[in-house]
Amino acid sequence: MDEELGEVLFSAEQIAARIRELGETISRDYAGRDLVLAGVLRGAAFFLVDLARALTIPAAIDFIAISSYGPSSKASGVVRIVKDLEEEIAGRDLLVVEDIVDTGLTLGYLLRILRARGPASLKVCTLLDRAVRRIVDHPIAYRGFEVPDKFVVGYGLDYQQRYRNLPFIAALKTPA
Numbered sequence: 001m002d003e004e005l006g007e008v009l010f011s012a013e014q015i016a017a018r019i020r021e022l023g024e025t026i027s028r029d030y031a032g033r034d035l036v037l038a039g040v041l042r043g044a045a046f047f048l049v050d051l052a053r054a055l056t057i058p059a060a061i062d063f064i065a066i067s068s069y070g071p072s073s074k075a076s077g078v079v080r081i082v083k084d085l086e087e088e089i090a091g092r093d094l095l096v097v098e099d100i101v102d103t104g105l106t107l108g109y110l111l112r113i114l115r116a117r118g119p120a121s122l123k124v125c126t127l128l129d130r131a132v133r134r135i136v137d138h139p140i141a142y143r144g145f146e147v148p149d150k151f152v153v154g155y156g157l158d159y160q161q162r163y164r165n166l167p168f169i170a171a172l173k174t175p176a
Contacts, residue, residue: 006171008169128143
């Protein structure tokens with residue numbers, strides 16, 4: 001294993017089992033409704049695909065990309081939309097699918113933009129919740145796992161565009 005990687009926090013098996021549970025709950029909650037899953041690129045791509053396959057109901061899938069980090073691992077405070085949704089969300093149930101909710105600042109920006117477009121409902125599903133770092137609280141309807149205040153990689157999460165492809169989630173020893 002790479003010398004930058006620390007302990008494995010969630011195995012591929014744990015992630016798969018939790019996603020199945022989330023899929024069952026979301027399918028029950030949105031049965032008979034017009035659901036749009038909006039994955040936040042790039043990190044949520046793996047999670048969104050597996051979550052969509054775990055659903056037993058129809059759902060549209062779309063992606064939005066927001067840049068909230070500069071070249072370092074620290075939030076820069078600069079947020080911009082890099083790729084917008086293509087699906088019309090007005091009057092539809094929108095579930096934003098995130099890889100990790102950390103401070104809540106970027107999520108708040110995203111929710112404000114999406115709420116202005118008039119969805120019938122707007123909720124958040126995140127694979128990882130690092131609530132210990134939360135600055136701005138937002139309701140999270142569906143969460144996979146709580147994570148400690150460690151920099152994590154794998155299953156879509158990266159460090160300098162590396163490690164997204166890992167099938168598990170691990171702590172990074174110390175990002176530069």
